[in-house]
Amino acid sequence: MSTLSPTPRSTLTRKKDRAATDRERLYEVLDGGLICHLGLVLHGSPVVLPTGYGREGDTLYFHGSTGAGNLREAARGIDVCVTVTLLDGLVYARSLNNHSMNYRSAVVHGTARLVTGEEKMHGLRAVTEHLTPGSWDHARAVNAKELASVSVLALDLSEASVKIRSGEPIEEPEDLDSHDIWAGVVPVRTTLGEPVPAPYLPADAPVPAHVLDRKLS
Amino acid sequence: MSTLSPTPRSTLTRKKDRAATDRERLYEVLDGGLICHLGLVLHGSPVVLPTGYGREGDTLYFHGSTGAGNLREAARGIDVCVTVTLLDGLVYARSLNNHSMNYRSAVVHGTARLVTGEEKMHGLRAVTEHLTPGSWDHARAVNAKELASVSVLALDLSEASVKIRSGEPIEEPEDLDSHDIWAGVVPVRTTLGEPVPAPYLPADAPVPAHVLDRKLS
Numbered sequence: 493m494s495t496l497s498p499t500p501r502s503t504l505t506r507k508k509d510r511a512a513t514d515r516e517r518l519y520e521v522l523d524g525g526l527i528c529h530l531g532l533v534l535h536g537s538p539v540v541l542p543t544g545y546g547r548e549g550d551t552l553y554f555h556g557s558t559g560a561g562n563l564r565e566a567a568r569g570i571d572v573c574v575t576v577t578l579l580d581g582l583v584y585a586r587s588l589n590n591h592s593m594n595y596r597s598a599v600v601h602g603t604a605r606l607v608t609g610e611e612k613m614h615g616l617r618a619v620t621e622h623l624t625p626g627s628w629d630h631a632r633a634v635n636a637k638e639l640a641s642v643s644v645l646a647l648d649l650s651e652a653s654v655k656i657r658s659g660e661p662i663e664e665p666e667d668l669d670s671h672d673i674w675a676g677v678v679p680v681r682t683t684l685g686e687p688v689p690a691p692y693l694p695a696d697a698p699v700p701a702h703v704l705d706r707k708l709s
Numbered sequence: 710m711s712t713l714s715p716t717p718r719s720t721l722t723r724k725k726d727r728a729a730t731d732r733e734r735l736y737e738v739l740d741g742g743l744i745c746h747l748g749l750v751l752h753g754s755p756v757v758l759p760t761g762y763g764r765e766g767d768t769l770y771f772h773g774s775t776g777a778g779n780l781r782e783a784a785r786g787i788d789v790c791v792t793v794t795l796l797d798g799l800v801y802a803r804s805l806n807n808h809s810m811n812y813r814s815a816v817v818h819g820t821a822r823l824v825t826g827e828e829k830m831h832g833l834r835a836v837t838e839h840l841t842p843g844s845w846d847h848a849r850a851v852n853a854k855e856l857a858s859v860s861v862l863a864l865d866l867s868e869a870s871v872k873i874r875s876g877e878p879i880e881e882p883e884d885l886d887s888h889d890i891w892a893g894v895v896p897v898r899t900t901l902g903e904p905v906p907a908p909y910l911p912a913d914a915p916v917p918a919h920v921l922d923r924k925l926s
Binding site: 527529530531532533536537538539540541542544571572573574575577579582584585586588589591593595597599601616620623624627632633634635660661667670673674676677678681682683684685686688689691692693694697699703706 | 749
């Protein structure tokens with residue numbers, strides 16, 4: 493929230509610019525991840541669990557079984573922390589101390605709320621379309637019994653931060669000429685393999701476009 | 710802790726077998742991940758941050774700047790939860806409700822302790838060799854000033870659980886003949902790209918074997 497600019501007008505502009513940029517980056521990280529790590533406090537201790545999610549505008553949606561203790565707690569309106577991390581590279585520097593990782597991470601704090609009615613179906617769609625885009629229209633819809641067995645939670649993206657490390661290693665001046673030590677980045681990527689049809693599918697069943705064309709951003 | 714076996718002898722054997730299997734799986738997940746998500750409670754609220762780590766036997770090590778608030782808190786002996794997740798596949802089922810993910814995750818609960826002296830260097834080595842094996846012997850060693858600027862924490866693997874979902878989708882009996890809906894798994898893999906040398910390296914600097922041969926388990 494600090495600014496180097498002394499005038500109210502430029503302050504406003506700078507803040508607006510930064511907010512827009514940060515928000516785009518936040519969306520980029522959240523939309524680029526496949527799973528999040530959901531943290532909450534249970535009986536005084538932290539619990540961190542991998543969870544599916546989906547974003548719609550400035551809301552994150554999660555779902556889970558109504559029997560899952562962690563989501564039941566979150567539904568009561570307790571604080572949660574949701575973190576999505578995209579690992580981009582292993583950073584080798586001349587010194588061990590400057591070894592690092594290239595990554596983009598988003599951390600969202602807030603109070604999750606249980607959603608019902610129309611928004612519940614909305615949230616389920618967001619979660620489904622995040623992980624398996626196209627499935628919502630292709631697969632068999634959720635029936636009443638299934639809908640009752642699942643909890644959907646929503647979390648506002650109002651309190652969120654993004655952290656990014658990218659590019660080459662940082663070196664101490666004393667290490668810059670140590671050419672016998674390698675320095676650089678080994679890129680890390682998440683990729684999708686060839687779809688593996690379930691054994692009960694007819695042998696000639698075509699793989700639909702929404703599965704074949706699934707891309708990671 | 711439950712068993713179907715009625716005799717003390719077979720009970721013991723079964724439990725031992727299971728413990729051994731679970732421990733191997735725990736090691737497999739922890740050793741296969743690149744980063745963990747470290748959760749702790751700060752001012753009553755959960756915080757989840759991506760963190761580097763390394764395992765040695767039944768101890769996990771982490772490191773961070775002595776200025777990092779989350780590690781400073783953990784060093785005071787508060788509860789932490791460390792989760793490592795390996796995502797293996799997107800699971801497409803006939804029904805939306807049976808869409809899922811294939812994954813292996815390890816969740817470790819415990820109280821982190823700050824390590825000093827010989828074990829601190831030991832822990833740094835474990836963290837370095839986890840992410841960038843071979844760097845410990847290749848790169849410039851940690852000097853006294855650098856050592857003072859970093860905190861190393863240790864966490865016992867005594868309270869840990871592993872969760873695994875693998876294989877084909879699960880279907881409701883009513884969906885098994887819906888052959889117009891595709892079902893199967895799209896594998897998800899983490900891969901390493903070609904090493905990118907830092908721009909200050911001599912053009913003819915060879916990429917050392919420990920970087921070229923870096924493999925993900």
